[in-house]
Amino acid sequence: MIGMTLILKKINQLIVGLIFLYGIYIITHGHLTPGGCFAVGAVIAGAFFLLVLAYGSDILKLRKREEGSSVAESTGIFIFLVLAFTALIIVTRIFFTNYLPKGITGELISSGVIPLYNIAVGIEVAAALFNTFLALYL
Amino acid sequence: MELLLSIILGLMILGAIYALFARDLMSALISCGIVGYGLVICFLLLQAPDLAIVQIVVETITLLIMIAVVLDSSREELKEKKAAEVKLSHFRKWYVMNVILIIVCLVVLLYFFKEVTSTLDPLGKHLTRMSTAYIEYAAEKTGSANLVTGVLFDFRGYDTLGEATILFTAVIGVLTILRVKGKK
Incomplete structure (x- = not known):
């Protein structure tokens, strides 16, 4: 897939970083403000879509057998499972318990394991969407 | 509204x-x-x-x-002219029958819709005990200020695990069909 014109490439350079930062903002504040893991995955995947659409598929070196995105997808769901099984095996003997201290409701670092789950699933969704896009357009 | x-x-x-x-x-x-x-x-x-x-x-x-x-x-x-024309003539033959059938179905559906909505609460008023409990105790039990995230990752954690697994499996299926080797 070939890229687009110079104007689109320049505007892309300005915008993609902002979109990515917005995704990271939503995911770190997922337990405080609206928007959870699935919305964030779509936003971050959208940033990568823009990059690939404007610059063509050469920019990410997509001709390899195994892309980084599929590794990221597996890593996301693996972190999710590890967090869930830590509660079962080490801490409380109950699957999926919130074992970290909860802190004060409304602060950035609060509510125990929930932000970590949020980040893991966000990575997984973003990588999954980007993976399907790459499979379509390679 | x-x-x-x-x-x-x-x-x-x-x-x-x-x-x-x-x-x-x-x-x-x-x-x-x-x-x-x-x-x-x-x-x-x-x-x-x-x-x-x-x-x-x-x-x-x-x-x-x-x-x-x-x-x-x-x-x-x-443009698939012939198939469309055949379908159109078939449609014209059963024109009256189709219209009558649609009207009968609409009347039956509207009747049952009216019966059901007369017994339900208006939109936005929840009925079940569980949702009331979630709204009241979610903040202190999960510590999350966003109620939706609290429900997704604490009360309904298994649900989210299943969703993530479904997404993972679906992408594996897509990659199996659309992989570089299969395209050639």
Whole structure:
């Protein structure tokens, strides 16, 4: 897939970083403000879509057998499972318990394991969407 | 608010009908976009910002992918005259029958819809014990200020685990079909 014109490439350079930062903002504040893991995955995947659409598929070196995105997808769901099984095996003997201290409701670092789950699933969704896009357009 | 909702819903229905009959595939796609973005405004009016964020992002991405597909192939609809004519004559033969059947179905559906809605509470008033308990105790039990995230990752944790697994499996299926080796 070939890229687009110079104007689109320049505007892309300005915008993609902002979109990515917005995704990271939503995911770190997922337990405080609206928007959870699935919305964030779509936003971050959208940033990568823009990059690939404007610059063509050469920019990410997509001709390899195994892309980084599929590794990221597996890593996301693996972190999710590890967090869930830590509660079962080490801490409380109950699957999926919130074992970290909860802190004060409304602060950035609060509510125990929930932000970590949020980040893991966000990575997984973003990588999954980007993976399907790459499979379509390679 | 119900008036505004019905206006937006009417616009969405018009957009969907136009998408069916549009000659140009690109304008059909854009009128499909009316349906998606109208749904975003409906979610915002019904006070569901989480859903609205997901819907607006997913709608944009879907539209982007569809437009890329249309730009890659062709903008015009393929013409299959003979099949369409056969179907049309078949339709005309059973014209009266079809109309009567549709009217009967509509009347039956409307009757049961009226019966059901007369016993339900109005929109937004929940009925079950569980949702009341969630709203009351979610903040202190999970420590999360956003109720939706608290329910997703604490009360309904297994649900989220299942969803993530389904997404993972679906992408593995897509990659199996569309891999580089299979394309050649």
